[in-house]
Amino acid sequence: MEKWNNLYANFDPVAFSIAGFNVHWYGIMYVLALLVALAAAKFFVKKDKMCISDKLLDNYFFWVEIGVILGARLGWVLIYSGEAMWYLARPWEIFNPFHNGEFVGIRGMSYHGAVVGFLVATLAFCKRYPPVNKTKILAQKNTNQTAQKEGVSLWKLLDLCALSIPLGYFFGRIGNFLNQELFGRVTDVPWGIKVLGVMRHPSQLYEAILEGAVVFLVLFFYRKFKKFDGELICLYAMLYTLARFVCEFYREPDFGLGFIFFNLSMGQILSILMFLMGAFVYITLKKRV
Numbered sequence: 001m002e003k004w005n006n007l008y009a010n011f012d013p014v015a016f017s018i019a020g021f022n023v024h025w026y027g028i029m030y031v032l033a034l035l036v037a038l039a040a041a042k043f044f045v046k047k048d049k050m051c052i053s054d055k056l057l058d059n060y061f062f063w064v065e066i067g068v069i070l071g072a073r074l075g076w077v078l079i080y081s082g083e084a085m086w087y088l089a090r091p092w093e094i095f096n097p098f099h100n101g102e103f104v105g106i107r108g109m110s111y112h113g114a115v116v117g118f119l120v121a122t123l124a125f126c127k128r129y130p131p132v133n134k135t136k137i138l139a140q141k142n143t144n145q146t147a148q149k150e151g152v153s154l155w156k157l158l159d160l161c162a163l164s165i166p167l168g169y170f171f172g173r174i175g176n177f178l179n180q181e182l183f184g185r186v187t188d189v190p191w192g193i194k195v196l197g198v199m200r201h202p203s204q205l206y207e208a209i210l211e212g213a214v215v216f217l218v219l220f221f222y223r224k225f226k227k228f229d230g231e232l233i234c235l236y237a238m239l240y241t242l243a244r245f246v247c248e249f250y251r252e253p254d255f256g257l258g259f260i261f262f263n264l265s266m267g268q269i270l271s272i273l274m275f276l277m278g279a280f281v282y283i284t285l286k287k288r289v
Helices: 025-047 054-080 084-089 111-128 134-142 154-178 203-225 231-247 266-288
Strands: 014-018 021-024 193-195 198-200
Touching (some): 014 025, 111 266, 203 231, 231 266
Antiparallel strands (some): 014 021, 193 198
């Protein structure tokens, strides 16, 4: 257990270097998270016989990747950085990977910002590729016209994402752990990790397990009982926020923000809002059934 407690003292967050540029484990895990989410989506499409092609998923993946990265970074700048006005006055610094002439990569991503970016990208994608009108396609074929491009329903797509995101999220939190960031609170539990001489909860791993693995397993087994399109993404929003709310009790509050009110962190406050939104959408969609 001592080796585990002192893991950070003997672990380099830089995986390797190429031509003077350091490639961090966090970056590798972030890319892996995206690829795992895409692979999971394709798996469920085939397993559950959904009418979505690999080409459409690959295209959607490109849209979402841009939305998630932009949203996650902007969310961190506006909510967690404590220097929002400085960044807004120098927008080119938001995605500047250099600091004092040294390549350090882009650090600071917000999950809740990523959610906003993900939703905006998904809405834009579904507007660009709306569900296929089968009647129209048959009419086009009968008149030798070009068939309408492939599309997908917004809620069906979001339900597919609800099954895929937790697996990717699991690797994202592992990346936080390997990058030695988002530390847990001070503790005396035997599995704590020593950070600058102080034992702390490995809260990144708690999040990887609860917010990633556990949420995935619940949705994986529940999907066969889905009653309406959109149910899984609503359940994901509520399950994730419950898990995040619990994990925040073991995670050190964000630097510069601390506890906002009632000893709640910013992550817990945003999780409450996300839970309420998920519950509202769930009730609204259920009434339409």
